[in-house]
Amino acid sequence: MLKDLTPQHAEKSAKEVGCLAQQPAVDSLRARGAALAAEAARLSEAAEQAAPQAKIAEKAERTLRKLQQKFEELEAKRGRLEGELRGEQASAEASSGATQGSSRAEAEARQRNQALTQRVKELEAQLAKIQGPQHAGADAAKNRQQDEAIAAAEREHLALQQQLEERGRAVAKAREADAGIAAQLAKLQAANGRLGPRLRLLQAASAKLRDGQGQATAEARAAKQAFAEDMGRAIEAARRLGEEAGAMQANYSAAMDDRKKLHNQILDLKGNIRVFVRVRPMNAKEKPTEPTGEATVSFRDDTNIGLFDAQHSRRKWFEFDQVFDPNSSQASVFEEAKPLATSTLDGYNVCIFAYGQTGSGKTHTMTGTEKDPGLNTNVLRELFHIRDERKNEYDISISIAITEIYNETVRDLLCPTAKKLDVKINQDGSTGVPGLTELKVDTVGDVMKCIKEASKNRATTSTDMNEQSSRSHSIVTVRTQSTLRGGDTYIGKVHLIDLAGSENTNKSGVTGQSMKEAQNINKSLSALGDVIQSLVAKNPHTPYRNSKLTMMLKDSLGGDSKTLMIVCASPAQTNVTETSSSLNFASRARNVELGKAKRNAVAN
Ligand SMILES: Nc1ncnc2c1ncn2[C@@H]1O[C@H](COP(=O)(O)OP(=O)(O)OP(=O)(O)O)[C@@H](O)[C@H]1O
Ligand SMILES: [Mg+2]
Known part of the structure; x- marks a missing residue:
């Protein structure tokens, strides 16, 4: 049973967790589990070596088995939780983004950590029970080693907790930012909702204007052309009229001269x-x-x-x-x-x-x-x-x-x-x-x-x-x-x-x-x-x-x-x-x- 707690197994589990944001914590727990398993194996070996105490060792073995069983139950529970976590993570990513998913996973990791901490404490207590009577005064050095290992595990646990807290703060920050962005997004969406109909109206008006402008330009061009033609005709007519007027003026002047001459001749005669x-x-x-x-x-x-x-x-x-x-x-x-x-x-x-x-x-x-x-x-x-x-x-x-x-x-x-x-x-x-x-x-x-x-x-x-x-x-x-x-x-x-x-x-x-x-x-x-x-x-x-x-x-x-x-x-x-x-x-x-x-x- 203990072989399931080997580093390879822990690595495999970590691979399954894959992209989870809390991977380092899980890895560390897994390593710690592996260390515990190794320690348990070593203890079991020591128990076997202590032949006189075989019975006690058997008893310890049974106790360990029970512990192992419980551990396996916990591990199975952890597996389920990880499965659920992955499922929720996927849906969270799909629906409301990574922040929400990571916060949920973080909560679960925290829970699991607590459970593991609890479990470690229990194991430590049991070991102490087992080792207490056997080793009292027998091998003080080994006890110290165990104490040190436990102290190291506790430090590791502390560091893990600190990391979790830091992560929690980062998540809170990210959540805040996310909330701000969401509020802004909501605002923008509301504004977009309000502007949408106006924009559509404007687009329609603009299209109409473009149409009208095109029509007006065409009409203006046609009018300009017609005007230019009319002007040309008018200028030509004015030129002809000017010529005619000039000719008429010349005729009139000549007629007036003739009239004057005739008048003077009549006056002369009379x-x-x-x-x-x-x-x-x-x-x-x-x-x-x-x-x-x-x-x-x-x-x-x-x-x-x-x-x-x-x-x-x-x-x-x-x-x-x-x-x-x-x-x-x-x-x-x-x-x-x-x-x-x-x-x-x-x-x-x-x-x-x-x-x-x-x-x-x-x-x-x-x-x-x-x-x-x-x-x-x-x-x-x-x-x-x-x-x-x-x-x-x-x-x-x-x-x-x-x-x-x-x-x-x-x-x-x-x-x-x-x-x-x-x-x-x-x-x-x-x-x-x-x-x-x-x-x-x-x-x-x-x-x-x-x-x-x-x-x-x-x-x-x-x-x-x-x-x-x-x-x-x-x-x-x-x-x-x-x-x-x-x-x-x-x-x-x-x-x-x-x-x-x-x-x-x-x-x-x-x-x-x-x-x-x-x-x-x-x-x-x-x-x-x-x-x-x-x-x-x-x-x-x-x-x-x-x-x-x-x-x-x-x-x-x-x-x-x-x-x-x-x-x-x-x-x-x-x-x-x-x-x-x-x-x-x-x-x-x-x-x-x-x-x-x-x-x-x-x-x-
Ligand atoms: N065609 C005119 N253009 C500019 N000024 C004129 C013109 N005719 C007369 N005058 C001025 O009017 C004034 C009177 O003109 P003028 O002495 O020729 O009148 P008159 O008929 O000779 O008068 P009288 O019978 O009293 O001699 C003068 O100052 C004269 O320069
Ligand atoms: Mg005079």
Whole structure:
């Protein structure tokens, strides 16, 4: 029986336990069992040797057998326990991990250890019983050896216990950690449980979005493509329209030029007085009083002008040969007047006069400033230009005289000290001022000098309406003589007239001498009005002799002249009555038919 407790048997048992976590403890127990068995064998041998005590030995043998039997029972029990332990270990590993299994195995090992400890104690007690009477005093050395062996077994047992305690602590720690991990795992699982449905929703939404995005991208691509195609078509259409518009504009411009030429030809044939209207910019005095809303003066195109009378809430439209808005330049006015003025060199009589209320811009239009000269200078410059162009075929000479009609007297502005002058109507119906200074001019510089001199001598005064109001009618007369080499001589004349302004003496606030000037100015202007009226009505008698002004203008307002009247006007509502009167007068003048202009040619 004892042979079952050999080290080999113990080793086999240990192999069976295999992977058990408490293997070292079991091995140690097994070794200790083997040592005990060896000790028992040795004791049995000793008992046999002690022949005299054979009976006692037999008894001891029986006792040992009994012990052996009990030991075997214990061993069998241990085997069962190990089997159960392995089974539970396997299931523990499968279900809740190694920690739990190892703790259970540890508990069982502890139990078994206790049982073995108990058993060892019992064996020791029995041995002591057996050996006590036999060896008392017989072999003290052997007893000591046994004691030492027991003491060693006890130390081993102690060490085993310490190991078990350490292992217990490690297991407790592992359990704690395991519990922490389990708690965390539970938390995570709970969170996962909560997040799961949301995640699924999000995944579904994301999938939907991906689908939508794909669709939107495709649609955007298609729209972009369609847009690019539309744009291409639109650009092409715009280009074609631009071309058409350009062609139409060119046609329109050509048509307008043709219309103007035809219109001028008709006017030439009928001898109509051409009428331009020029509206000056609003001045600082007028601006604050101008009512908001309807503009006093408006322009529909370059021939139609509307005048709004705020008092009667009425706008009246007028048509003229050309209208100039407040932004128009001196050059643009000259451009329209140029063909008429330059026909002087072809032997025509031309008359350009500026008409309008005081302060409306007559002097600005005719004289202008040195930096921004008016028609007088521009016309003469053009005459010089044409002279230079024609110098190979023509000999052209140009002279200038400047007069003013002040309080019904004619004054020579190029020679203010000259004796009194008068207007004479010649036999042939032409007019002239005998004794008037006439200066030959060759350059624009010469002309500027003359105009400067005349301006110095001209009668002006400051009124409430115009700081530099002309108190006389100024007349620049340019005579041209063009002799075609080997041909005729053409004598032309152009009167450039800056009339004194018609004046409401209440408004201009004049008294005394200025009042007399105003009355004379108004008288001569009304004489001009009468002449125009008579010409419109084609009366057999025209009252030229009623004023010096109408006498001077006789050959420009009668028969063989080309005449242009430039009506100057204020854009302000405060002057609407005067502007209305000027435009009505200009409309009447426009109906005057002077008959076809004649060329003054002298055969050489
Ligand atoms: N087209 C214009 N652009 C700028 N300023 C202008 C224009 N017309 C007139 N003016 C200014 O308005 C003021 C009055 O003009 P201007 O002296 O020519 O009037 P007028 O008709 O000659 O008056 P009067 O009959 O009293 O002599 C001047 O200061 C002039 O410079
Ligand atoms: Mg003036």
